[in-house]
Amino acid sequence: MAQLVPAKRVTIFADRLLEDVVLQQLEKLGATGFTCTDCRGAGTHRVVQDLSVIAHRVRIETIVTAEIAGAIIDFIESPVFSARAFTACVETVEIPVKVS
Numbered sequence: 842m843a844q845l846v847p848a849k850r851v852t853i854f855a856d857r858l859l860e861d862v863v864l865q866q867l868e869k870l871g872a873t874g875f876t877c878t879d880c881r882g883a884g885t886h887r888v889v890q891d892l893s894v895i896a897h898r899v900r901i902e903t904i905v906t907a908e909i910a911g912a913i914i915d916f917i918e919s920p921v922f923s924a925r926a927f928t929a930c931v932e933t934v935e936i937p938v939k940v941s
Contacts (some may be wrong), residue, residue, distance in 0.1 A: 843937035843938060843939055844937070844938050844939075844940045845935035845936065845937055846935065846936060846938050847933055847934070847935055848904050848905065848906065848933075848934055848935070848936045849904070849905055849906065849907050849910035849931050849932070849933060849934070850902060850903070850931070850932045850933075850934045851902070851903050851904075851905060851910050851913050851914070851930075851931050852900060852901070852929060852930050852931075852932070853900070853902075853913075853927075853928070853929040854880065854882070854898065854900055854927070854928050854929070855898070855899055855901065855922075855925070855926070855927045856897065856898065856899075856925055856926060856927065857879075857898060857899050858897075859899075859922075859925065860899045860901070863901055864877075864901070866916050867901070867903055867913065870909055870912045870913055870916065871905065871912070872903040872905050872909060872913070873905075874903065874904070875901055875903040876901070876902045876903075877899055877900070877901050877902075878899070878900045879898065879900075880899065880900040881898055882898070904934060904936060913929070914929060914931065917929045
């Protein structure tokens, strides 16, 4: 039976043009995997209602340790992204670990 241990899920919402930069940084910071999906929505930077631009936004999720999550948030909050439609959130999740 698997045991559940706590971890952090970091979800990032960004312009599609930033996807490669974000994924490279996630790897540098220690994330070992990620999931990317196209998305659309509304926020303080702009509203995306035109379905033809759906691929211009991306949602990136990764499950990491608390330390790596903190480093990712520090990266997200850098001044480089202050003028972009770019945000993130962190949730505590439980992941299975096999018990021998």
